[in-house]
Structures are given as C-alpha cells and as structure tokens.
Amino acid sequence: MGTFLIDGHVIPFKPGDNILRAALEANIQIPHFCYHAALGSLGACRLCAVEINSKDSGKAPRVAMACLEPSEDGLEVSVSAIAAQQIRQHVIEFLMINHPHDCPICDEGGECHLQDMTVACGPPYRRYRGRKRTFLNQDLGPLIHHEMNRCITCYRCTRFYQDYALGNDLGAMRLRNEVYFGRFQDGPLENPFAGNLVEVCPTGVFTDAIFRQRFARVWDLKTAPSICPHCSVGCNTLPGARDGTLRRVRNRAHPELNRWFICDRGRYGHQYSEHSTRPLAPRVSGADTSYHDALTAAALQIKLAQNRIGGFGSAREDMEGNAMLQALLNKLGGVFTAFCDPELETATIAAVSALQNIGNAPSLADIEQIDAALIIGDLTAHAPMIDLALRQAYRKGAKLALLHSSPTLLAQFATTAISVSPREVYTRLSRLCELVNIESIANDMTEAPMADIVASLMGARNSLLIGAIETLTAYEVFALEKLATTLGSDTRLAYAFPGANAYGAALLSSAGNASTMLEAVENGKIRILIVAGNDPLGDSRFGSRWRAACHNLSALIVLDCISTVTAKAADILFPVAAWTERSGTFINYEGRSQGFSSVFHRSEYLPSVAEVITNLGQYLGRSLPDAESVLCDIFSDFQTPKPGTTGSLITVPALTMPITASIHSIQKSCNSTWQAALASWYGDEALASFASGLMALTPETVALIEPTSAVNAGLENGSQVKLHGPAGSMVLPVRLNQGVATGTIAIARNVLVQLGVGHGDSLELEQVL
C-alpha cells in the first residue's frame, strides 16, 4: 500500500494496481474506454493518457497510458497536463472518424460512455473530410440488437464474452479499421450472460433489444434499487419503468455478489410483468370484479368453511407476503407452507438446516476464489450467477467436478464430470465421503474418476460443495453436508435454492406440511386453500393429484402476478403487484436479507400479497399486525433491510430438522428402466417463463438420451418415442446427448408437468415406429 498524486489528489494504491485502477477506486476520473474493472487493462484505446513526472527530477515528464503504468509510491501524475489532453483529443478524433452521427436516435443516448468521453476530451469540431466506413449488422437473436457502425473497437465485448464469460460464439473478425465484432453467422448469442454486452459496450453497438421495443429515454426512466426475483442468488438490479410499465433491468453492483454483471434471466426475465396474460383485475368465479367484492367473497367462503383452511406461500414471494399469510393462517388455525412439492419442501428446509450446522454459504466473490468445487446438478439454470462465479474460479485454475443427470454447461469446464442418474446421486455422495477417509485414494486407479474428485477437493486450500436443491432430495442434501463436514473446515457448502426467497420461505415452513396439506385437501379436511405466488396445480410431480383434490375445495383463493395453472383454476383471484411494483425482502442463498424498492406503480390497483392478506384479515374481523412486526415476532432482531444497501445475514433460531420422521420418502417404482431428469436451461424459471423475448430461446422439446442407453433400447437420433407418466403421455423426438446419465431421459419442465413426473421419478418409454 502506497500513495501517489494525481493533479494534487493523494491516491492510495494496492500492490499491483495500475494508475488507472487506483484512480478509479479513489473516485478520480481518468478518461478510458478499453479498461474495465472486471476485464482489466488492454492498452488498445489509448485514451487514458496521463503525464507522469519521474521522481528523478532530471528527466522530462512523459505521457503514458494510465492503465498500463504500475502505481509507484510518490509518483506525480497529471490528467490535466496539456500533452495528455492533446493525446486524448486525438484519440477521440480518431474514434469519431467512423462513428455515425446517429446520436438523436441512438438507444445508448443518455448513457453513452463515448459521448461522455467525447464531450470531456474531444475536439469540439470535426476535421476529417473523408467517408465513413460502414458495416452490415447481424441478427444476434431476440435479446441483443447489433449496430456495428457505432463500434470504437475497444475489445470489451469479446474480452467479456470470451475471456470472462467463456463464450465462444462472439469474436473479433478481420483487421485494420474493419475489425468486426460478431458471430460466424447470424443467430442468437448462446452464452447465458450475453446480455451484459449491453452494459459492457461503451457505446451503442450492443443494445437491449427488449428495451428497444418499448424504448424510453433513459433519463425519463423511473428507477429504484431492486433485487432480482429470478433465482436465489439475489443479484442487485436497477429496473427502469416509464408510463406505468416496466421497460428494462440493469445490473446494480453489489460488492460481494454481482459486481458488474447479471445473467440474461435476470436482465430479460422482467418481461413477465408485462405479459398479456397477466391478471390485472380481481376475479370471482371467472368474472372480473373489484377488490372489495373479491375480499368480501373470500372472507365469506373462509367463514363458511369454518376455518378448515390451508395456505401456500411461495419461494418466489417476499418475506412480508409469506409471513403475513402464515400469520393469518395461525389466527385461523390453518396449515402453512411455502412449498407444494413435499420433496422440495424437505430438501429446502434440510439445506437451510445444513448451512446452519456448517456455516454460511460463500458469496459470489468468495466462490470466484475457490480452487476446487464439486457441483451437483445444473447451476446454470438454478443459479446462473454462481455458474459465472465458478467460471472465474476455473479461469484462475480451479478444478471443477460435476455430478449431473442431464446436460449442463459447466461440464465443458470440468476436470471431472460424471453423469449419474438422479437415484444414483446419493450413493455417489456417500461413496465420496467414504473415499475421503481412505488414505492414498488418489492413486487408486480402480476408484477413478471418483478418487480424482476426492483428491482435488482434499488438495484444495479452499473448496466448495454446491448442489441445486430442485434436483436433490433431503437425503442428498444431508449427504453433501456430511461430505463437507468430512472434508473439514477448508470446505464451504452452498445450495442453489429454488426461488429468490426460498431460503426465507424455508425458515417459515415446517417439513411435512406440504404432504399434510395435500392429504387434508384430498380427504376434505381442508376446504379453503389460499395460494400466494405458488402453483400446486402446475407442479410436475403432484399437479395431477392437486388438480383432482381441488374439486373437494369450497374455494381456491389465489394471489399471483402471473397466469399459472393454479391462477387459472382460481375461484377467487387477487392480482398482485410484481416485484418492481412494491417493496419487500428476499433472503438469498447465503441467508442474506436484502430489501427491494417499489420502482413504479401501474395504472391498475395492484396490492402486494402482504396487503391483500392484511385486508382479508380485516374483512374476517381479525386484524393483523404489520409485516415488520410479524417478522420481528419470528426473527428476534429482524429489521427490514434498506434497499440499496448490501443487506445483512438473517439471524434465526436453529431449524430442527427431524430427518427420519419428516423426510417425505417418495416410493420410486424401480420396475421401470427409465428415470426422468429435469433438462433445464438458463431461462427455465416460473416467472421468466412468461418473458417472451427470453422464451424465444427455449431449447427444442425433445427427449435427451445418452447414446449407449439409446442404442440398447433400439433408438437413434431423431427416433420418435412416446413417454408415459402417471398424468399423461407425450410423443417426442429423441436427441442423443453424452451429458445425460445412463438409463435417464432428460426432459424439459413442461414435459415433466404433462407426464406428471418429477426429477428422478420412473418413466415408461415406448418407441413410435
């Protein structure tokens, strides 16, 4: 740590910092293009010219690029020196030779780094008299618009895309002043983080194609600090709204979580709140009505049912909504849980309990620093930004190992990737645990590749075990915890939870309540079901039972902002605010409690779940305390986290997880040869499934089968098969894929729903000739 001077300001620096990095950290601006805090120095744009006075007073000052000059104690640097200004002016003049003067209609308007730099450094007039070079653009898919004429060749895009996000379908073509950033051929960018190009690009080459459809000038956008609702990582975002509609979402840096980037689900999933099927008016028995009438109807039904009531909160609803629903049900003597799949309920609660035992999950910044990881399942779909953090670890040399049942993008970076059927995961985890205790296992060839995994985890100074809860059972959650304990304190444990607030929802739920609820509805003990942000009728494994059981209900009361199967079946429907239309609290995969602000209001009246429940309480004559008080009753020192802050870890009483009693054990019939596995992709999430731009990239609906298993079953690529599950059957083409486990059929979520099977359940396959 030393200091140097920039035009009289004292700039502290860390060893290895270049002048530009140190200056920016100290909030002193030096104009730059190609330098980016996440991507480092390149030295290509030549804008960050500064004058450096040598400590040796005899030497003349020299102009150098701040991004390539190491910081040195006592250095005197000038940004304002005439010589440096002259260089910057020329660089801007060079860059503006070919940059089009389309600023009035440019999507980057108002947030164009090139314009900022031109105003700050450039010549006020144009001297170049020649023609501009022009390019043809490419169709890069539904999410990103390409406008190559604006390019200033800073190489940020390819450095982000190839070097940082490890994508390989965007590159720099050609040379001289014809360098072209694009793909081999037109087509959607394949990387799950491609949307960051929109922010990484200092000008308008890559712009948000969704925002473009309903463009607003950025200074007209209403913004407020928010938290991404599309997975449990809890990335910080900045949504922008205009005229009562949500237009876009951008990254908002969190020092320990998402710093510069978010995933494409986080950037483009927001379109769900503008979806044409979104419920915007209360409905009773299929007819639109007022909130007052809907509340009156709901209260009446609850009273008539004499409190034989149950309620689902949700892993995608905030703490406030879940807690208020639970509070209401407590008053009414009803059952509450946030999970409609009993297995998911126990697995999620088990994961929170495991983290309580072993210590909190590492932040994304911590994950980037690990040197070995064992990953169970597909993180790209269940926690995309953890995938990106692991890519950073991989770039630094971390060894990644994977146990997966269906194809997963991280496999291409894994040292060891073993495809195992869902039912085999537990055995594998237990075996890994045993292997840790066997000395000299690393040299045992008979145990490879399992021994390789153990060896790399044991050899690591800083390792991570992580699993995607949605494809794990509680047994496997605990097996992973046990492996972490066996490996010792250098090993961190994390789970990708099934929803933005799954961690928090698990804290409010009790293992076993989901099956209790289903059985109670089936046998008529529960007559009223309140569902807030959940979709029991659309559940893959239990949906058909729920759909049947609902006939026993006197009323299905649904609160949601998307048109789920359950919402469509509702007797009484309360449309609620989407996350940008209200404030609230999510608890992320680390147990970090983060607040999000209300960004804007729609013209329609859309209350939050907490508000609807509060009103319902009033209509029932049972007034409830406010959400914060309810939460304080549950979590002793709970404070609603302030939006825009980094959040804080929630302190909770230890969860008791009576494993033997409450783990819902699913009797998987083993007479079938085939197991189903969830084939997910980065857009696969309940809310985002209503985001039309993102959904245009949905992979084709096929049955993915491992080649050898397929051959044994007489199948080949393109064969038609009919899959049978308890709820129905479906004809699909076969696609051979090495990433699928033996004896496993990997299918998309909507196929699972139609068949009525969950991940790991048995499945019948019949070849269609």
Added chain:
Amino acid sequence: MNNSLKELQENLLHLPPTDPKRRAAAIPAMQALQAELGCLDDAAIERIAQITGLSTTEAEELATFYSLIYRRPVGRHIVRICDSVCCSMRGADQLLIAAEKYIRTPLGTVTPNGALTVLPGICLGLCDKAPAALVDGEALGPLNNVSLEALLQRILQEN
C-alpha cells in the same frame, strides 16, 4: 507447413479440448484445406472448427485476419500483382488497371470461366523484379503490359 489435413486431424484427435496444439493447428489446417478447395467457404470453416475443436466463430476470427486465407471464391489460378512502393514506382498501378480491363472482371473476383482471379497484393518481396506478381505462388517479374496480357491470356484459355 505442407501438412496434409488428414495428418493434422489424426494428430489432434486424441488431444484434450484445451490442448494448445489444437489452436496452433488452425492455420496449417486452413492452408491444407484451402489447397484442396481453393477457398474456404462456410462449410470449410465448420470443418476447421470440427478438426481443431475451436468454435466456428473462433476459426472465423483467424480466417478473416489473413490475406492468404481466402474466404471468398477464387479462380483456379491466382495472379497477385504487387501494388506496394517499389512495384508502384515501376508501373504496377498501370498493370492492375490493364489486368482488370483485359480480363473484364473486377479485381478480387473470379472470371466467368472460373479460371482466374487477379488480386492486388502488398509487397511480395520481389522488389528486385518490380513490377512483379506471384502466379500461383511462382514469382514473375519485371512485368509489362505485354507480358502480363500474354500471361492472362494463357491462363484464361486454359481448360
């Protein structure tokens, strides 16, 4: 250099995807394939990607950089006329105009019979023979309008 595509392919077959030899084989593989095909069309770039394990975009990043990797159709014969300083001083500019006029096909494109592409090229290292050209890799020079036209005629009339 001079590697057969098959040989390159075999050498790379069992290397792990991240082995640096894969990337290093990209240009030799393109040269070998171009020797077979004349130029590299999109299908050829896909084949290079398959052989080396690079993505098609990564292969294209390299292919489009180099002047001697042809991503556009070329004739069976290629005449590269140097347009750099020494040749220019000794009449190369007139030669290029004359060539274009004589073959009645724009520079850089293929004559209708598929026989010939005439390209302007940077200094060919033949300044002692200026104005010079490379005809299918063979050095020729000094050229004048008469000898150039004779050459072009010979190529155009060939079957």
Added chain:
Amino acid sequence: MEALLTRYLDPVAPLNLVAYQATGGYRGLTAAFDLKPEKIIDIVEAANLRGRGGAGFPCGLKWRLRGADAPSPRYLICNLDESEPGTFKDRYLLYGSPHQIIEAIIVSAFALQVERAFIFVRGEYAKGGNALNQAIQEAETAGLLGTNIGGSGFNLQIEAHLSGGRYICGEETAQINAIEGRRPNPRPKIPRPSTHGLWGQPTTSNNVETLINVPHILLNGADWFRDLGVNGGCGSKLFCVSGKVQHPGLFELPCGTPARELIFEYAGGLDEGRTLLGFLPGGASTAFLLPEHLDVPMDFDPMAEAGSRLGTGSIIVLDDATCPVKVTLNLMRFFARESCGFCTPCRDGLPYLVQILTSISSGEGQADDLELLDELSTTIASQSFCAFAPGAVMPLVSSLKCFHEHYEHHVTAGHCRFDKTVKDKT
C-alpha cells in the same frame, strides 16, 4: 569482400544436404558442439552481431538476457516473415539455401539450450517453405535434427510455420500469437517474450539473417566478424536496392558501406538523365534521406544520427521523375491496410493520414493539411501500442520535411507537378 552469407545461395536449385556439406556447410555445428553454450553467447556478444530484422538489438545481449536458467520448455523463433516493402533478402536466403538456415538454428538453439525451434515463413514464400521442409526432413534423416544430435546429447526439433499472410506477423509478439493460433495482435511489452513468450514460456526471436551469421562467427571468431565491417560497422550485411535504379538486387557488403556505393556502383545507378531525389535507407518504415546523406555509412548508429534507421538495409530509390507525395501515399496506404486494428492511433489514425494525403495528392488538399499531417503523426507515433505505427509514420514525417515544396505545390497548384495532363491553377 568475399561473399559470406550469400556464398551458398543458388536460387535456381538450392543445395541439398550433401552439396551443402561439400561446400563446407554444417561445419559451424561441429564448432558449436565443441563449445559450452555460454561460451557461444560470449563470442556472439563479442562479435557485436546486431539484429538484422530492423531493430538492431544486439543478438548476444538478447540471448544473455533470456538467462541460462530460464524454465523449460523454452523456444527459439527464426523470423523469416519479411514483408517490409523494399526488402527481399530473406527470400534469397530461403530459396537459395535452406540448410544454411537450419544449421544456424541448430547452432543458436544449442547456445540457448532450446529443444524446439520454429521458423516463421512468410506466406508469399510458400514454395520456399516447401523446400525448407524438405531440407528439415533431410537434416532429420541425417541425424542433424532430433535427439542426441551428432552425439552431443543435444536435442532439437524444428517446425516451419507458414504464415497466413500479414505484415504485422513479423512483429515479435504478434508472431508468437500467430504460431499459437491466436489473432496476431501484438502483446503488451511486459512481460517480455524472453520470460513469457510462446505458450507463456521463455522465447527468443531472431531474424533469419541474424542467425545465419552465428555459425560463421563461431568458425572464424568475433574479431574476424567485427573486422568484416567498414566505417565502424560490424560484420557482413545483406543490402537490397530497389526502386528507380538500373539494376535492383541483393548485395552482400560490409556493414557500414555507404548508400552511394550501393546505389551507384552495385545497383547500376539511376536511369539515364535522372538525378537522385531521395531514398529510404532501410525499407518502407524508415525515414527518407536526401542525396546529402549518400555517404553516411549504412549502419545502425550512423543511420539513426542521420534521422533515419538502418532497418532491414533495404534502399528504395526515388529519382527526380518520381512524385514523392504519391510514393508516400502508397506507403501510408500499405500501413493503413496492414494495421492489425488493435489500437486506436494506428487503426483509425493511419487511414486518416491516408485520407488527407489522398486529397493532397489529387490536388484537393487544403492549406492547413500539411500541419495537420504533422500534428496527427506525432500522436500516432508516440502513443501506439506497438512499433508498427511509429515505423509507419516515419516516411511520412520525413517526406513532409524532405519534400515540402512538392506538398506545397500540390496544395497551391491543385495538381501534381509530374501530372502532365493538367496545368497549374495560377
């Protein structure tokens, strides 16, 4: 002076291994294996062999700086990618005697204790590359390459890489990228190739002409080599002379021979009735010199003192019937076209200069254009990422000075003095 480097050259039918050995080839190898590697470096350093690729960096010092303890694997690259307009000496070496190159690489690799060497061959020299590959195979069969060469315990593999074709591939670090199969943009100056070169390993790059001197230095001694030069120069040098001379060609002469001798004695002087306007002494990326510089020794330091560079030792001659504006425009077009596109001043600055020069050349220049060219060139030269752009603007800046009146005439008269089809505005 007796031909040294060109002694074995036969461009029509290059010597095969047997013929090359019969004329004394591969004797340098025996001499090298009798010495300790460090001793060879000492001798090369004492001989003051300076890099022939253009920069003139002392070869012995380069080798010493890499360090005997540099981690393995380490690499040697023989740079045979001359693309500098006016330069064709390496072509003669490649087409004339590939074994001479192989011998030099073996000796140099032994001195550097390198087990894998690359020859980066210019794409346009593909036919020569084929002959080189044959020669490598011959040498392998004869046990001159491979493991335990000549019982010395030294192993060496040589691979020839044929360039895809671009001027920038001659730049040391761009060439490393090219061999690795990356886009041949230059790499940052630090870390240096001597520690982080090919695949991140210690790498030494030398021009082919530099290397072929080494066997001779070992056979005859450092003092002998130094004495080969004249006027303070060291060793023998391959000079190219081209442009407006009667007999363009390659001439091996003592380093330090003045341009007058090269142009007027060896290259046959100018065409009848013409006088010398000026010349580029070391290829396209050097500064123009004037007739008054004809007697400056063609050597590194004297050329620098005269305001230019020895570069590749390739003289390009302009006579008084040549428009220097047009010549300069041609040079700038070349550089703008060959820019790799990595850094702004080079990528966008050079085409800017071309645009201004084009309008001047075609008589549409404006009064302040000359000043503008000068102003922009200063930034381009001083602030580019690699040495390409500083080299590129050298002929322009010097041309503006040396031939100022020609530029003035274009701007004021609105046409070229040599264009007989138009009359002056005035």
